[in-house]
Amino acid sequence: QKEVEQNSGPLSVPEGAIASLNCTYSDRGSQSFFWYRQYSGKSPELIMFIYSNGDKEDGRFTAQLNKASQYVSLLIRDSQPSDSATYLCAVNSGGSYIPTFGRGTSLIVHP
Amino acid sequence: DTAVSQTPKYLVTQMGNDKSIKCEQNLGHDTMYWYKQDSKKFLKIMFSYNNKELIINETVPNRFSPKSPDKAHLNLHINSLELGDSAVYFCASSQDLQASLADTQYFGPGTRLTVL
Secondary structure, three states: OOOEEOOOOOEEEEOOOOEEEEEEEOOOOEEEEEEEEEOOOOOOEEEEEEOOOEEEEEOOEEEEEEOOOOEEEEEEOOOOHHHOEEEEEEEEEOOOOOEEEOOOEEEEEEO | OOOEEEEOOEEEEOOOOOEEEEEEEOOOOOEEEEEEEOOOOOEEEEEEEEOOEEEEEOOOOOOEEEEEEEOOEEEEEEOOOOHHHOEEEEEEEEOOOOOOOOOOOEEOOOEEEEEO
């Protein structure tokens, strides 16, 4: 069974700090990794995807992938209260590319 | 223009009833999905259709039946509703199931189903 694990949180950080969200996965054949943000009562929306080992930066967001250790993380620099949401990690394995989602980590950025 | 739309947004019904949720995407995508998100926010795939053909049918009760009249539409019909069916149901689409490592899911706004 393919599993994607996330700490449900909540993770509470002060405004301006770096928020670090982590995700581990069980399937070594996994090929691509996605971070979605979901505001309360809304649908998930893509923030970033990554499929090569290392870091990928997009504005205040950095995704980090380590396939050997089977984890992917999302760093949010200069966190804002508007970043408060649930962050879902999704992992695609080879073949069908149907993603498996983690349960999400709730992030609270307090002023 | 809304990329992925669902109707209705809210659905409150009695146990034992039959109901349908409609989904449409105007992105020209080949693949559409139905997800169920429970009260603990766990997003679980139920079905996937690629060009009107069922590709994935995860372990869901056969009371749930998807129907895809064309590749822009994927409807979900639920028979004999049960209390445990209460959840938010999301429709999603992506460009092509097989094509790309970066194949991204675009979600509809969700349908909150409450079974009384």
